[in-house]
Structure formats: C-alpha cells, structure tokens
Amino acid sequence: MWAISGILAAAGAIFIYEAPALFKGRFMKELWLFSILLVVGTGLSILLSLHVEIPNPLDWIITLYQPFSNLMNNILK
Structure with a gap:
C-alpha cells in the first residue's frame, strides 16, 4: 500500500510541476x-x-519473427 501511495504522490508531483507550463504555453496536444x-x-x-x-x-x-528465423536457419544449413 505504501508503494502505491508513493507512486501516486510522485505522479502527482510530476503533473503539478509540468502541467502548468504546458497549459500556460497553450501546448494542448503535448499536455494530452x-x-x-x-x-x-x-x-x-x-x-x-x-x-x-x-x-x-x-x-x-x-x-512474429520466429517462423522467418526458422526458415532462414533451414535454408542456410
């Protein structure tokens, strides 16, 4: 429970520090x-x-790439 509280406190502090500058500079896409x-x-x-x-x-x-890898291994053997 303490870890979750610390993570939420850190995220809140980051948001409070960064968001006003983005909002004030009208960087709405960047804020989102x-x-x-x-x-x-x-x-x-x-x-x-x-x-x-x-x-x-x-x-x-x-x-995703395993079949291609197997194919190349069989060809090069």
Missing part, C-alpha cells in the same frame, strides 16, 4: 500526450508493485 503517458506509466508502476505479470513486448516480436 504527457497526461496519457503519465497515466500509463503510473498504471504500469502500480501493477509492478502489486507483482502482476506484465507481458514483455519482446516476446511478441519473437513470436
């Missing part, structure tokens, strides 16, 4: 992107602190 990335990062950090298994994107890439 910053907010979305901050929420995604915060959510992933909370899931990691709860020891939830998060899939690795590298596994998806390996699954």
Whole structure:
C-alpha cells in the first residue's frame, strides 16, 4: 500500500510541476500526450508493485519473427 501511495504522490508531483507550463504555453496536444503517458506509466508502476505479470513486448516480436528465423536457419544449413 505504501508503494502505491508513493507512486501516486510522485505522479502527482510530476503533473503539478509540468502541467502548468504546458497549459500556460497553450501546448494542448503535448499536455494530452504527457497526461496519457503519465497515466500509463503510473498504471504500469502500480501493477509492478502489486507483482502482476506484465507481458514483455519482446516476446511478441519473437513470436512474429520466429517462423522467418526458422526458415532462414533451414535454408542456410
């Protein structure tokens, strides 16, 4: 529970520090992107602190290219 509180406090502090400058400079697209990335990062950090298994994107890439790799290995043998 303390880890989640710390993550939320850090995310809140980051938002309070960064958002006013983006809002004041009228960088609305950048503010939306910053907010979305901050929420995604915060959510992933909370899931990691709860020891939830998060899939690795590298596994998806390996699954996608494995048939091509096997084909090339068979051709080059």
